[in-house]
Amino acid sequence: MTDSAIRELEISRLSTQEKDFDTRLEALLAWEGVSDSAVQQRVDEIIAAVKARGDAALVDYSNRFDRMSVSSMTELTLGPERLREAFDNLPREQRDALAAAAERIRTYHQRQKPESWHYTEADGSVLGQQVTPLDRAGIYVPGGKAAYPSSVLMNAIPAHVAGVREIVMVVPTPDGVLNELVLAAAHLAGVDHVFTIGGAQAVAALAYGTETVPRVDKVVGPGNIYVATAKRAVFGQVGIDMIAGPSEILVVSDGETDPEWLAMDLFSQAEHDEDAQAMLVSWNAKHLAAVEAAMARLLPTMEREAIIRTSLRERGALILCDDRNEAVTLINRIAPEHLELSLEDPGSLLPEIRHAGAIFMGRYTAEALGDYCAGPNHVLPTSGTARFSSPLGVYDFQKRSSIIHCSPEGASSLGETASVLARGESLTAHARSAEYRLRK
Numbered sequence: 082m083t084d085s086a087i088r089e090l091e092i093s094r095l096s097t098q099e100k101d102f103d104t105r106l107e108a109l110l111a112w113e114g115v116s117d118s119a120v121q122q123r124v125d126e127i128i129a130a131v132k133a134r135g136d137a138a139l140v141d142y143s144n145r146f147d148r149m150s151v152s153s154m155t156e157l158t159l160g161p162e163r164l165r166e167a168f169d170n171l172p173r174e175q176r177d178a179l180a181a182a183a184e185r186i187r188t189y190h191q192r193q194k195p196e197s198w199h200y201t202e203a204d205g206s207v208l209g210q211q212v213t214p215l216d217r218a219g220i221y222v223p224g225g226k227a228a229y230p231s232s233v234l235m236n237a238i239p240a241h242v243a244g245v246r247e248i249v250m251v252v253p254t255p256d257g258v259l260n261e262l263v264l265a266a267a268h269l270a271g272v273d274h275v276f277t278i279g280g281a282q283a284v285a286a287l288a289y290g291t292e293t294v295p296r297v298d299k300v301v302g303p304g305n306i307y308v309a310t311a312k313r314a315v316f317g318q319v320g321i322d323m324i325a326g327p328s329e330i331l332v333v334s335d336g337e338t339d340p341e342w343l344a345m346d347l348f349s350q351a352e353h354d355e356d357a358q359a360m361l362v363s364w365n366a367k368h369l370a371a372v373e374a375a376m377a378r379l380l381p382t383m384e385r386e387a388i389i390r391t392s393l394r395e396r397g398a399l400i401l402c403d404d405r406n407e408a409v410t411l412i413n414r415i416a417p418e419h420l421e422l423s424l425e426d427p428g429s430l431l432p433e434i435r436h437a438g439a440i441f442m443g444r445y446t447a448e449a450l451g452d453y454c455a456g457p458n459h460v461l462p463t464s465g466t467a468r469f470s471s472p473l474g475v476y477d478f479q480k481r482s483s484i485i486h487c488s489p490e491g492a493s494s495l496g497e498t499a500s501v502l503a504r505g506e507s508l509t510a511h512a513r514s515a516e517y518r519l520r521k
């Protein structure tokens with residue numbers, strides 16, 4: 082490969098030493114997708130149509146956006162027998178891999194189960210918290226540019242572990258092509274209903290219900306800007322997990338990892354979407370150049386070369402920093418969805434990392450392993466939202482109720498405090514309600 086061919090790789094090259102570094106980094110990090118007004122307007126129209134016309138709107142939008150040719154919701158509904166059939170007919174290798182991944186994801190999420198708790202005070206009063214699962218959860222499984230059986234497992238298994246009574250899955254099937262692995266994963270993960278609808282119309286159907294699609298209590302799962310914008314719009318009518326944007330990876334390398342490994346790790350997220358973001362940070366300039374050369378060499382061999390190329394050109398970056406400390410500052414500023422610490426001693430950095438969706442420790446921990454089968458969830462906060470948000474988990478499918486049980490003594494001592502505070506707020510019904518229960 083000649084130098085000129087290597088230079089053909091279009092990707093931003095940044096150095097923290099440059100004056101305009103902050104501006105360039107901010108420009109790369111900005112993801113305007115969910116605030117695009119044209120998208121917003123279209124999503125509002127779609128939601129209004131689904132509310133007004135229910136199933137008929139779902140049929141129309143599926144024909145229009147997913148190039149289907151259906152005339153009723155029956156053709157967009159898959160029953161449990163169809164899911165089981167898909168599972169039973171999978172090639173052995175795929176069935177075993179799916180089952181192995183499901184098992185690991187279940188084991189990991191079982192550890193997340195929050196327990197109800199209570200404690201008893203000296204006067205016999207009991208205070209506590211009761212954890213209850215959602216009655217009905219809606220899971221969005223993306224399907225526009227790729228099919229995601231792994232996302233079925235990542236969404237449905239925590240819901241199942243949480244004890245959700247009914248799991249409703251939506252997944253677009255462009256051109257009417259069903260993905261058997263997706264259906265098999267739904268069977269394995271205990272999904273109750275599958276509707277082959279996608280985009281904003283699917284989110285609206287879950288949030289408001291239609292003649293066929295049952296209304297859910299919460300909509301979870303990743304998707305493109307139409308899905309993300311629709312989730313934001315229906316929040317309040319239903320719960321949502323997070324607004325997830327395009328996939329991202331930030332790799333921090335000490336310069337000792339094989340450049341081809343890192344090139345492929347970066348491609349692995351770039352290949353999701355033209356809007357995906359892949360960045361590499363290192364304090365070793367020679368190593369950055371070696372990874373860049375590896376990327377240029379390997380890119381023409383990739384099946385999704387066009388998507389990767391656009392993603393790298395628009396949002397990718399190779400960043401030269403001064404040292405490990407500066408790398409940590411960058412990590413916390415970027416708050417990436419996936420952080421790969423390709424270092425000899427990743428553990429030494431861990432305590433300093435405050436914001437990242439999932440942290441992949443050491444040279445051997447390819448992010449792709451987490452996408453499929455390590456165990457932790459792959460639905461993660463993107464676009465810097467790891468500053469305040471966490472991976473999808475069992476806790477997203479549960480609620481907490483506070484429990485207060487006063488003994489006669491407890492009611493009397495609390496009543497005195499409450500009465501004073503209530504009178505201070507001039508809320509005398511509150512005060513008198515508490516005072517009735519004071520010990521005479």
Ligand SMILES: NC(=O)c1ccc[n+]([C@@H]2O[C@H](COP(=O)([O-])OP(=O)(O)OC[C@H]3O[C@@H](n4cnc5c(N)ncnc54)[C@H](O)[C@@H]3O)[C@@H](O)[C@H]2O)c1
Nearest residue numbers: 146223224225226253279280303304305328353354459460
């Ligand atoms: N965070 C995660 O766990 C995770 C997992 C897998 C995928 N992803 C991300 O999810 C996204 C999936 O996007 P996708 O597009 O492949 O699938 P998608 O299912 O999110 O979107 C497809 C739907 O978008 C709608 N749509 C497309 N063009 C439209 C238009 N012009 N107007 C109105 N609606 C339109 C259609 O209804 C279609 O059904 C990618 O960004 C990928 O990176 C994230």
Ligand SMILES: N[C@H](CO)Cc1c[nH]c[nH+]1
Nearest residue numbers: 229231232328329452459
């Ligand atoms: N990397 C995605 C989450 O950002 C998840 C995924 C599914 N399949 C492959 N990857």
Ligand SMILES: [Zn+2]
Nearest residue numbers: 328349350452
């Ligand atoms: Zn991925």
